[in-house]
Amino acid sequence: MEILSYVSAPCCYVVNSKLKLSERCINSRQLGFPTAGNHAIHDNNTVYRFYNIERGHRFLNTLKGSKRNNSKVYSGGYDGFVIDGEGDVRDISGIEQPATKVRIPGLPNEPKGESGAVIRSCFWEWKPKFNVHYEKAGCENLESPQILFLPGFGVGAFHYEKQMKDLGRDFRVWALDFLGQGMSLPFEDPTLQSKAGAASNCNSSSWGFGDETEPWAEKLVYSMDLWQDQVRYFIEKVIGEPVYIVGNSLGGFVALYFAACNPHLVKGVTLLNATPFWGFLPNPVRNPGIAKLFPWAGTFPLPRRVKRLTELLWEKISDPKSIAEILKQVYADHSTKVDDVFLRIIETTRHPAAAASFASIMCAPQAELSFNEALSRCQANNVSICLMYGKEDPWVRPIWGLQVKKKVPEAPYYQISPAGHCPHDEVPEVIDFLLRGWIKNLESQGSFSLPLLDDSDNTKSTIAKELEFIREGSKKSVMVRYVGNNSNFTLWDRIRSYINSRAKLRNLSLKSQ
Numbered sequence: 001m002e003i004l005s006y007v008s009a010p011c012c013y014v015v016n017s018k019l020k021l022s023e024r025c026i027n028s029r030q031l032g033f034p035t036a037g038n039h040a041i042h043d044n045n046t047v048y049r050f051y052n053i054e055r056g057h058r059f060l061n062t063l064k065g066s067k068r069n070n071s072k073v074y075s076g077g078y079d080g081f082v083i084d085g086e087g088d089v090r091d092i093s094g095i096e097q098p099a100t101k102v103r104i105p106g107l108p109n110e111p112k113g114e115s116g117a118v119i120r121s122c123f124w125e126w127k128p129k130f131n132v133h134y135e136k137a138g139c140e141n142l143e144s145p146q147i148l149f150l151p152g153f154g155v156g157a158f159h160y161e162k163q164m165k166d167l168g169r170d171f172r173v174w175a176l177d178f179l180g181q182g183m184s185l186p187f188e189d190p191t192l193q194s195k196a197g198a199a200s201n202c203n204s205s206s207w208g209f210g211d212e213t214e215p216w217a218e219k220l221v222y223s224m225d226l227w228q229d230q231v232r233y234f235i236e237k238v239i240g241e242p243v244y245i246v247g248n249s250l251g252g253f254v255a256l257y258f259a260a261c262n263p264h265l266v267k268g269v270t271l272l273n274a275t276p277f278w279g280f281l282p283n284p285v286r287n288p289g290i291a292k293l294f295p296w297a298g299t300f301p302l303p304r305r306v307k308r309l310t311e312l313l314w315e316k317i318s319d320p321k322s323i324a325e326i327l328k329q330v331y332a333d334h335s336t337k338v339d340d341v342f343l344r345i346i347e348t349t350r351h352p353a354a355a356a357s358f359a360s361i362m363c364a365p366q367a368e369l370s371f372n373e374a375l376s377r378c379q380a381n382n383v384s385i386c387l388m389y390g391k392e393d394p395w396v397r398p399i400w401g402l403q404v405k406k407k408v409p410e411a412p413y414y415q416i417s418p419a420g421h422c423p424h425d426e427v428p429e430v431i432d433f434l435l436r437g438w439i440k441n442l443e444s445q446g447s448f449s450l451p452l453l454d455d456s457d458n459t460k461s462t463i464a465k466e467l468e469f470i471r472e473g474s475k476k477s478v479m480v481r482y483v484g485n486n487s488n489f490t491l492w493d494r495i496r497s498y499i500n501s502r503a504k505l506r507n508l509s510l511k512s513q
Contacts, residue, residue: 101466101477102452104433107166117168119161123183124238129216132230133157133183134238135175137168145267145439146239149175150231152249152275152422153361156182158344159248162428167435174239178254179230180222180357182348189353190217191301208356209307213300221298222360224257224278224367231258235265244439248272248424249396253374257367259383260374268384268442270435271404273396273421279366286368298364302356310359317358318349330421332392341425375407385411386438388431390419405483412438412450412459413483427478429469434480452482460485 108116117137124132135157138144147167149160157175167173177184191210220226231254235243244267247255252274259266281298284291296303302310316322323345327338348354369377378385385408389401398415405413414434416423424431437451452465461484468477 101468104429104467104469106429106470107162107432108169116165117173119164119168124234126230126233126237127216129186129188129214130179131184131187132179132234133177134234135160135164136173137164138170138172141168141170141172144171145443146172146174146241146243147435147439148231148235148239148243148245149173150245150247150251150255151175151177151182152251154181154345154348155341156184156344156348158182159341159422159425161340163246163424163432163435166428166432170436171439174243176231176234178222178227178251180361185348185351185353185357186217188214190214190220190356205352206355207353208300208302208360210301217300220300220360221364222357223298223364224254225283227254228258228261228367231255232262232265235262242267244268244270246270246272246424246435247274248422249275250278253278253367253371256371256374256378256385257369260369260377260381263378263381263383266383268386268439269378270386270388270438271401272424272431273389273393273401274371274404275396276371276400276404279364281363281365283365283368286366291365296363298360298362300356300360302359306359306363310355314355314358318354320346323349329394331426332390332418332420333426336426338425372407375404379408384442386434387411387413388423388434389413389415390421390423390426391415391417392419393421395421402483409485414451415481415483417479417481419478429471429476430467430478430480433467450482452480 108114110116119135119137120139121133121135124134126132133156149157149163151157151159156177160175164173164175186207189207189210190213191208192212192214193210231245235241242265245255245259247253247270249272252271253276255269256271256274259269281294282290284297291297296306320342323342327342328334331338367374375385387401387404389396389398391398401413401415405411416427416430419427419430434451437448440448441450450459452463453459463482463484465480465482466477467480468475470476
């Protein structure tokens with residue numbers, strides 16, 4: 001059963017999941033897939049750029065002062081254009097290259113009448129008591145590819161709101177809350193309180209701290225394997241066809257793990273600062289003997305000592321000051337507005353099942369496949385992979401993304417700076433631009449070049465470009481480096497990259513003060 005509650009209107013209805021879901025979307029627009037049609041005219045001092053977007057031709061303003069000998073004009077269908085080629089930057093492998101400046105589209109500007117796609121908030125009953133929350137947009141784009149976004153730890157579908165509104169104009173997009181997170185927390189207590197326990201338990205208002213497990217939650221543990229199953233059933237039963245999967249942090253690991261186990265349901269995987277490991281305890285299927293040595297692995301009810309420890313930790317972790325500090329760490333640019341993200345996280349922590357769910361997640365066993373094994377299996381099954389990593393991430397540092405690139409050299413790798421652990425929320429204009437181009441490259445079977453590459457560019461080289469866009473009436477820019485297949489990374493390169501990223505973080509912090 002799927003329960004649909006629309007954000008755009010105060011109504012809801014129930015659809016039988018056995019029937020094919022068919023609905024007319026409110027405020028629908030037939031946009032279709034973006035078409036190619038970019039043309040450019042230039043002389044010695046001026047570049048003119050035309051491009052197709054949202055079913056119409058728009059003439060971009062004349063760009064004065066661009067130098068022809070440093071400029072490049074793209075062929076293909078990307079909604080970007082060259083401003084100039086001034087400035088030298090050092091790429092990851094230490095080679096000096098001129099950084100071409102490229103203008104890319106911004107997000108839909110609602111004050112100027114550019115409406116984004118309508119986001120619908122829905123619930124899907126996967127199993128009894130297991131209500132999965134998800135959001136969707138662009139359901140009217142019937143001929144367009146489908147994209148599924150998977151969130152990181154501690155957040156939910158709301159973290160992809162910018163992608164939903166923007167990419168929902170061109171694609172059918174979905175964002176999922178993992179069970180135990182966001183709005184996919186249980187709507188009933190998975191445990192029962194005994195009379196003695198209820199009298200002595202000071203945290204009786206929280207769910208999951210009882211002494212006996214409800215029948216429906218006997219094998220419940222919020223683990224990688226549960227989430228992998230959740231994604232599989234969601235794609236099969238709700239979406240109904242193979243998708244492009246995009247995952248940030250924990251969601252990146254789940255995306256890769258899912259693709260390794262279900263390559264027939266995946267058209268491509270994009271990793272956004274994907275965490276390369278998750279879970280501390282051994283997997284019971286992979287290492288049954290070792291797993292038996294551990295008395296508890298995230299199931300319900302929580303052991304008495306775990307309850308006490310969870311109560312102490314949760315009081316600190318769920319404190320708004322702690323949450324604000326974590327957001328300050330993971331966003332490189334402190335001018336990024338995170339008020340909505342902050343409030344949504346706070347809202348989740350207030351749910352009565354949040355504390356026990358946190359304990360289950362943190363003590364759940366590892367996945368049956370490690371990150372590297374999942375990566376190798378995806379490579380063996382020819383699953384297309386794209387890597388987009390924020391360079392100033394204090395947790396998943398650039399070295400992790402470069403290691404993935406070395407193991408999958410054919411995967412395009414885009415390093416974005418300044419950007420932290422959540423580049424999709426910090427620089428959504430860049431991520432959306434790269435995603436559109438990468439998907440277009442795959443859908444056209446290579447007829448359109450990869451994002452930031454011209455037809456004449458060598459995919460084996462490393463290229464640096466400065467991407468500029470308009471946000472709230474002001475120009476912003478970030479440096480994006482495409483790392484080619486033949487790029488070699490020495491230990492000194494990695495050390496230098498780390499030092500530079502830390503220095504940039506300090507400079508950004510000083511500017512924001």
